Amino acid sequence: MLITLVVANQKGGVGKTTTALNLAASLSAASRTVLLIDLDSQGNSTSGTGEEKNEASHSLIDILLNEGFPIEKAIEQTKYKFDLIPSSVDLISAEIELSSLPNPTSLLKNKLSNMQASYDYVVIDCPPSLGMISVSALRAASKVLIPLQCEYYSLEGLASMSKTLEEINEATGENIEINGILRTMYDPRIRLSREVSKELEEHFSEQLCDTVIPRNVKLAEAPSFGMPALYYEPEAKGTLAYLALAGEIINKFESNTNIY
Template structure:
């Protein structure tokens, strides 16, 4: 049965969607069966996988609102080696509708019960806010991967997210844990980035991935072509970094399973 991971950070622009798409592609390249769930109403992961948001028949909105089965919303885009549950702007309405729904925090977990066995890994791209959609992702997940940009306000926003994860763990999902913190858009020439990186390692010993995602133009270009960077430019620094992350990610899961 596949493990489910929420990729989240309440701060936008930290490489959350980039990480979800490219980690999914890298895990698939290692031969793993992967499902990416786009739970961000902006739908950037959907378009980044080459799908047209306007032509989606069933999306994560229909799934989370129990209007469609998960299997009916899953698509295998051309050219990439993993499945996608896409989304579109309809998901914005779910924020309000879930507030009045029964089992509102558990909708996604229930919907995925019949699908988990088909995959090795399920990655959820969360919205950049601590919303009911994000809570659904956390309740459904075993682990949380937190992309973080090494800048001034990074630790402040992280503290709030970690408090939310702890509350979800106490009230709704006792198996939830932080899988790791991923340093993204990293520039080793930047003194502040290096200092924040040292603080992260000091505060969260053992939780910070050794793999670091650098600033890379190919990573920025790939979504406009509807491709993960692995498919766009396999030899790029960004592609190599995400393949290294996937390898480390799998090793960590094996160690935690022992």
Template sequence: MGKVIAVANQKGGVGKTTTCVNLAASLAATRRKVLVIDLDPQGNATMGSGVDKYQTPTTAYELLIDEKPIHDVVIKETSGKYDLIAANGDVTAAEIKLMECFAREVRLRNALAPVRDYYDFIFIDCPPSLNMLTVNAMSAADSVLVPMQCEYYALEGITALLDTIGKLASVVNPGLEIEGILRTMYDPRNRLANDVSDQLKGHFGDKVYRTVIPRNVRLAEAPSFGAPAMYYEKSSAGAKAYLALAGEMLRRSEQKFESTEAE
């Protein structure tokens, strides 16, 4: 069964969508079957995948509200070589409509059930706020990947986020866990960044990925060309960092599987 990972942070501008798109592309490059679900009405993951959010015939709205079969909503042709469920402004309407729906917290979980065995990884790009779309993502996910910048308010913010995740899990998904904490836009010359990084590792231990995503111009430029960094500039530091993260994630999954088998 594939792993469903929500990429979430209540704070905007931390590299959430960049992580979702580039990690998905890096895993797809290792011949894993990957699906990206864009639940953010801004549609940045959609545009970053080379899909025009204004022209796409179907979005997450049709999946969640109209209950269309997932195979009818998935877009197969993306620049990142993964499958995509797109988002645009219609998803804002989905958030409102969900309030009227039966079993509104688990609509996404139920929709994904038929394809859980088909994909190796399913990434959900969450909106940067706690709403019914985020609740659906948390309900459907096995784990949460948290991208964050190493800056002054980061530790306080991540504590609040993990508290929110814990409360949501107790209500809609008791098995939900933290997949990992990813340090993004990292500048090793910045003393504060290093201090916060050390505090993160001291507090969260091996939940913090060893891979660090640097500040990188090519990584920032890639979305405007509708492609993940590895297909825009594969030799860039950003593209290499996400490939390294994919490798680290695969190793972690294998180790976890082996330890479960040993028990």
């Protein structure tokens, strides 16, 4: 059964791309078939797999805007064990074009629902905003994963994310919720980080991932070599943390996934 994991947070720099990329690598290392979709026009997930951002390709736009365009046409193989739909620069203009459609955010969901037999996981890296592109991804999600840094504003960000999801649900009739909260770039030496982490444990125990991603320079270096950390430095703490996260996701989500 296909599990669509959507990695979202309206804030930039919280570890969405690092999480999407390294989860795709880690889940595929656990013998799951994986498709990574880079919905951020910055294309960091795309370059992190060593692929070029395809300047000429309109594939992602066609997936989002053109009902007759099959998703399969946009899929590329990477050097690693997972496939990729690369980012495209015209994602920026897609936000505007989408707003003129009658059902602007439902195409991705419809198209992914036809991919049940093709992959075990689709991992979607979202842009740092909650515009129509992110809403399209969230509507297609079987599970929503929110990476966050344990900082002062993180809890507020989480509250506003929950509120936005409620609004989307009201407008679309979906039942989207936050299924996983992931602590990223965690440094236990920082007191505030420990405190925010404790707050998360108290108030979001159900959604909070047991796995904590440590601040680890190997995770930051790997993309500049076009590699997920697993291939760049397999023994690094950050690599091992993302492998553990994949294990946690497999245990938690493969046993209780809503079919859509």
